[in-house]
Amino acid sequence: MADLSIEFCGVKSPNPFWLASAPPTNTGAQIKRAFDAGWGGAVWKTLGNPIINTSSRFGAVNYGSTRMMGLNNIELITDRPLEVNLREMEDVKKHYADHVVVASLMVDTKEEWHEIVKKVQDAGADMLELNFGCPHGMCERGMGSAVGAEPEVLKTIVGWVMEVAKVPVIIKLTPNVGDITVPALAALEAGADAVSLINTVKSIVGVDLDRMIPYPVVGDASSNGGYCGPAVKPIALHMLGQVARVFPKPISGIGGISNWRDAAEFMVLGATSVQVCTAVMHYGYRIVEDMIEGLNDFLDDKGMASAMDLVGKAVPQYKEWGQLDMNYHVVADIDPAKCIGCQLCVVSCMDGSHQCIHIPGMDDDEKKRRGHVVFPTDVPDIAATAEGAKAGARVPWVHEEECVGCNLCQLVCPVEGTISMREKRKAPESISWNERVMNGTDVVPGGLDATRKARGLDAE
Amino acid sequence: MSGFPELPDGRLEQKLADKAPLFTHGEAVTEANRCIYCADAPCVEACPTGIDIPTFIHKIATDNVRGSARTIFAQNLLGASCAQVCPVEVLCAGSCVYETWGRQAIQIGRLQRYATTAGLEKDPALLSRNAKPKTGKKVACIGAGPASLAAAGQLALDGHSVTIFEKRDVPGGLNTTGVAPYKLFAEGALREVEFILGLGDITLETGAEIDDAAAKKLLDDYDAVFVGIGLGPDSMLGFEGEGVVGATALIERLKLDASLTLEGVETALVVGGGNTAVDIAHELALLGVPHVSMIYRKTEAVMTGYAHEMATARKDGVRLIEHRSPLAIEREGEKLVGLRTQCMDGEGEEVFAGDMVIMAVGQSRLTGLARAFDGVALDDKGRVVVDEATCRTGHAKVYAGGDCVNGGKEVVNAAQHGKLAAAAISASFGAQ
Ligand SMILES: Cc1cc2nc3c(=O)[nH]c(=O)nc-3n(C[C@H](O)[C@H](O)[C@H](O)COP(=O)(O)OP(=O)(O)OC[C@H]3O[C@@H](n4cnc5c(N)ncnc54)[C@H](O)[C@@H]3O)c2cc1C
Ligand SMILES: Cc1cc2nc3c(=O)[nH]c(=O)nc-3n(C[C@H](O)[C@H](O)[C@H](O)COP(=O)(O)O)c2cc1C
Ligand code: SF4
Ligand code: SF4
Numbered sequence: 001m002a003d004l005s006i007e008f009c010g011v012k013s014p015n016p017f018w019l020a021s022a023p024p025t026n027t028g029a030q031i032k033r034a035f036d037a038g039w040g041g042a043v044w045k046t047l048g049n050p051i052i053n054t055s056s057r058f059g060a061v062n063y064g065s066t067r068m069m070g071l072n073n074i075e076l077i078t079d080r081p082l083e084v085n086l087r088e089m090e091d092v093k094k095h096y097a098d099h100v101v102v103a104s105l106m107v108d109t110k111e112e113w114h115e116i117v118k119k120v121q122d123a124g125a126d127m128l129e130l131n132f133g134c135p136h137g138m139c140e141r142g143m144g145s146a147v148g149a150e151p152e153v154l155k156t157i158v159g160w161v162m163e164v165a166k167v168p169v170i171i172k173l174t175p176n177v178g179d180i181t182v183p184a185l186a187a188l189e190a191g192a193d194a195v196s197l198i199n200t201v202k203s204i205v206g207v208d209l210d211r212m213i214p215y216p217v218v219g220d221a222s223s224n225g226g227y228c229g230p231a232v233k234p235i236a237l238h239m240l241g242q243v244a245r246v247f248p249k250p251i252s253g254i255g256g257i258s259n260w261r262d263a264a265e266f267m268v269l270g271a272t273s274v275q276v277c278t279a280v281m282h283y284g285y286r287i288v289e290d291m292i293e294g295l296n297d298f299l300d301d302k303g304m305a306s307a308m309d310l311v312g313k314a315v316p317q318y319k320e321w322g323q324l325d326m327n328y329h330v331v332a333d334i335d336p337a338k339c340i341g342c343q344l345c346v347v348s349c350m351d352g353s354h355q356c357i358h359i360p361g362m363d364d365d366e367k368k369r370r371g372h373v374v375f376p377t378d379v380p381d382i383a384a385t386a387e388g389a390k391a392g393a394r395v396p397w398v399h400e401e402e403c404v405g406c407n408l409c410q411l412v413c414p415v416e417g418t419i420s421m422r423e424k425r426k427a428p429e430s431i432s433w434n435e436r437v438m439n440g441t442d443v444v445p446g447g448l449d450a451t452r453k454a455r456g457l458d459a460e
Numbered sequence: 461m462s463g464f465p466e467l468p469d470g471r472l473e474q475k476l477a478d479k480a481p482l483f484t485h486g487e488a489v490t491e492a493n494r495c496i497y498c499a500d501a502p503c504v505e506a507c508p509t510g511i512d513i514p515t516f517i518h519k520i521a522t523d524n525v526r527g528s529a530r531t532i533f534a535q536n537l538l539g540a541s542c543a544q545v546c547p548v549e550v551l552c553a554g555s556c557v558y559e560t561w562g563r564q565a566i567q568i569g570r571l572q573r574y575a576t577t578a579g580l581e582k583d584p585a586l587l588s589r590n591a592k593p594k595t596g597k598k599v600a601c602i603g604a605g606p607a608s609l610a611a612a613g614q615l616a617l618d619g620h621s622v623t624i625f626e627k628r629d630v631p632g633g634l635n636t637t638g639v640a641p642y643k644l645f646a647e648g649a650l651r652e653v654e655f656i657l658g659l660g661d662i663t664l665e666t667g668a669e670i671d672d673a674a675a676k677k678l679l680d681d682y683d684a685v686f687v688g689i690g691l692g693p694d695s696m697l698g699f700e701g702e703g704v705v706g707a708t709a710l711i712e713r714l715k716l717d718a719s720l721t722l723e724g725v726e727t728a729l730v731v732g733g734g735n736t737a738v739d740i741a742h743e744l745a746l747l748g749v750p751h752v753s754m755i756y757r758k759t760e761a762v763m764t765g766y767a768h769e770m771a772t773a774r775k776d777g778v779r780l781i782e783h784r785s786p787l788a789i790e791r792e793g794e795k796l797v798g799l800r801t802q803c804m805d806g807e808g809e810e811v812f813a814g815d816m817v818i819m820a821v822g823q824s825r826l827t828g829l830a831r832a833f834d835g836v837a838l839d840d841k842g843r844v845v846v847d848e849a850t851c852r853t854g855h856a857k858v859y860a861g862g863d864c865v866n867g868g869k870e871v872v873n874a875a876q877h878g879k880l881a882a883a884a885i886s887a888s889f890g891a892q
């Protein structure tokens with residue numbers, strides 16, 4: 001049994017699993033149920049000045065048979081009175097002293113910031129999270145992502161908060177910026193204790209083509225919203241990795257986390273805690289049981305005693321493209337005992353890659369008609385022997401010399417484990433593009449000027 | 461191996477194919493992702509042991525396969541065999557929302573088989589690692605069938621010492637000797653017995669039939685006794701002689717006895733309309749007996765054999781003859797040549813030619829043994845009377861479950877009884 005507890009800015013949490021500031025943390029009663037289910041912490045639905053929310057407010061992207069692969073919302077901050085939230089926060093902390101309660105805040109003026117910070121501290125909040133990320137509605141009022149995208153404004157507001165903050169302050173970052181490290185470093189400079197990311201990505205999820213109104217429909221119009229859920233996980237992981245390389249303080253990872261494996265991935269890319277919204281909105285608080293159990297087993301497998309050991313483990317391996325080994329090479333291998341003969345790999349390689357997967361039994365004319373440009377003479381005719389294969393189905397054959405090792409066929413193959421990528425190095429020694437540029441073997445993509453600069457031939 | 465005999469090669473069951481083979485990882489994940497992860501799921505309600513099906517399936521999808529196995533075993537220690545032998549069509553999968561929605565139900569049984577197999581493969585000590593410390597309490601289980609195994613496993617995890625007395629040479633009860641091989645081979649059943657024996661301090665004594673005197677003595681040596689003796693030999697309705705066999709006796713031989721051969725059997729007549737009748741008919745057809753007929757005295761609409769089992773048996777060549785009730789064996793000299801029947805849908809008799817008659821009209825009761833304990837009562841059908849919630853009999857230290865209590869249901873019902881009894885026994889120890 002590994003120790004799942006973490007320490008985030010000196011605050012202990014029974015596990016790294018927190019609820020993100022969103023509908024699942026709307027009320028004290030919800031948060032208590034979530035803690036009972038096993039969540040280690042909760043970031044309260046953002047508190048601020050009174051607002052009202054629209055109806056409807058969510059839209060989704062369904063992909064294939066998967067519903068809500070991505071979720072979009074135009075909801076603002078809490079629509080419940082501040083005093084009610086504060087009372088409930090105090091009550092939650094009274095009953096769940098060991099769990100982490102983070103107050104998410106978003107107000108406008110310096111006075112308002114001072115006042116609300118003091119109020120939530122009095123209510124017992126363990127930490128503050130400044131919502132500089134909401135990409136709809138609030139930013140039009142000069143708050144939310146309008147702050148996150150302006151480093152100077154961000155620093156000013158963080159400064160105000162730090163004047164009165166007695167508990168650690170987390171800055172929640174918006175992904176709707178060109179370079180995520182800019183607001184992260186601005187927050188650091190202004191004295192923030194941590195960052196969390198990502199908030200939602202500006203989005204329109206679709207359009208009602210009969211009424212010509214984007215989703216979600218509000219009367220006879222709509223507005224852009226914020227995108228989240230499994231669809232944004234890759235974006236979040238990238239931004240997390242970028243921040244982790246330069247930000248020396250704790251990071252809370254958010255965006256598309258649905259299970260223990262997602263959580264582990266965020267942690268190894270630099271997150272100390274992870275926050276979840278969409279997966280809970282879809283399936284309920286109950287998902288945390290699998291997250292706790294799965295992470296525990298995973299840590300045991302890796303011989304790690306504590307969840308903290310995971311934090312940042314993959315960051316050093318996240319490199320710039322120019323640092324990658326150009327002599328590393330893989331080729332596709334197809335297992336005739338598993339292939340069902342659907343030929344999806346063939347079409348994907350023909351039209352989407354390098355025309356190097358062949359169907360056995362074709363003469364050169366046929367191959368030419370199909371679009372092959374290289375004509376190997378010795379395509380072996382192998383029968384598909386998998387139970388699920390149609391009688392007589394042939395296993396496609398990878399022309400290894402032509403295979404660029406892109407992974408595409410493996411990605412499209414419907415039968416897991418049928419196509420594997422076998423290592424076949426170009427040369428034993430490693431060499432990166434940057435090194436080749438330095439050696440004079442290559443030019444920097446983008447031109448001669450950049451190349452000369454990289455080789456140090458031109459002064460800046 | 462824990463001392464029970466290796467099964468000989470050349471048994472007829474080895475000629476049959478697994479009906480629902482183990483999913484590969486990819487197949488399991490794909491199927492798991494189809495599950496909606498319902499809240500208050502109807503499939504859970506339909507499981508007699510109440511396995512949290514959406515959760516175990518969700519954990520397959522998240523690659524938390526040990527967690528998935530834990531979720532299953534938490535409610536049902538025989539989750540592995542149940543995955544293969546449960547009639548899911550009328551239990552969990554039959555109530556899956558997909559089914560009522562007109563789509564293919566989630567293949568819960570196959571997913572459960574995957575999770576229990578893969579989970580234990582990854583960590584054989586998945587459950588035993590968390591067994592409670594020894595309590596010094598001793599429990600005896602009579603019979604090594606599903607009911608006793610479920611009880612023994614849980615009692616061992618609770619820290620008690622268990623001794624199982626089994627009259628046969630092989631443990632596992634009907635899971636080993638009775639269940640259709642295309643669902644579960646005897647080997648698979650024995651593997652599960654080993655898993656149970658590995659959960660804690662459990663001693664298995666085979667070839668140890670408990671009679672009335674031995675039963676009474678158990679009360680002196682043990683703190684509690686669990687009776688899981690199942691049902692007795694096949695009812696033969698008075699038919700006997702060469703060529704006449706009982707269904708469960710025949711199934712036991714084709715699963716365990718390498719000397720059994722069906723060579724020369726051209727036509728088999730199976731008397732009965734229950735699941736045992738459908739099973740043996742189906743097995744004989746699959747084993748290559750050219751003509752297999754079930755002779756049933758009522759109609760298909762009211763027969764107790766499951767419609768889905770009858771449908772697949774038919775596909776494999778089994779014929780169902782309705783409205784015929786057996787009267788007498790027809791013989792030429794010693795040799796069995798047919799079965800004379802009474803027509804139930806009109807006047808007269810009809811003779812069916814055949815060279816083997818298999819009686820599948822029920823099993824006798826063994827429950828006389830239970831009466832050896834003071835206070836234990838039987839109902840008018842010879843079933844041991846127990847309290848529903850605890851499986852406790854009229855004797856405070858004697859519990860019973862499985863077929864000897866319910867008159868013959870499924871493995872999963874026996875598993876539930878074993879679980880309830882173990883919980884009650886552990887609670888009774890705690891209360892002392
Ligand atoms: C042919 C057949 C097919 C079946 N197929 C299925 C199926 O596909 N799916 C399903 O869920 N259920 C099936 N069942 C039902 C299922 O097998 C039983 O419900 C289940 O095995 C009952 O478990 P049990 O432990 O109560 O009894 P049993 O499995 O009968 O085990 C009782 C054990 O006690 C032993 N014993 C009896 N008396 C004594 C004694 N005095 N001393 C020591 N030991 C003793 C016996 O030898 C036996 O091993 C089938 C039953 C039959 C007959
Ligand atoms: C309906 C909805 C409302 C949200 N409200 C807030 C909010 O009030 N404050 C905030 O900081 N983030 C809010 N978020 C963003 C989430 O906290 C989270 O950053 C985002 O959803 C990404 O995580 P996920 O992919 O797990 O959903 C909201 C998200 C949703 C879907
Ligand atoms: S989820 Fe609940 S609140 Fe939302 S639309 Fe449906 S019923 Fe209404
Ligand atoms: S290797 Fe995969 S994608 Fe290619 S034909 Fe076989 S099953 Fe289809």
Ligand code: SF4
Nearest residue numbers: 495496498503556557
């Ligand atoms: S009812 Fe069907 S879909 Fe719903 S949880 Fe159960 S198996 Fe999954």
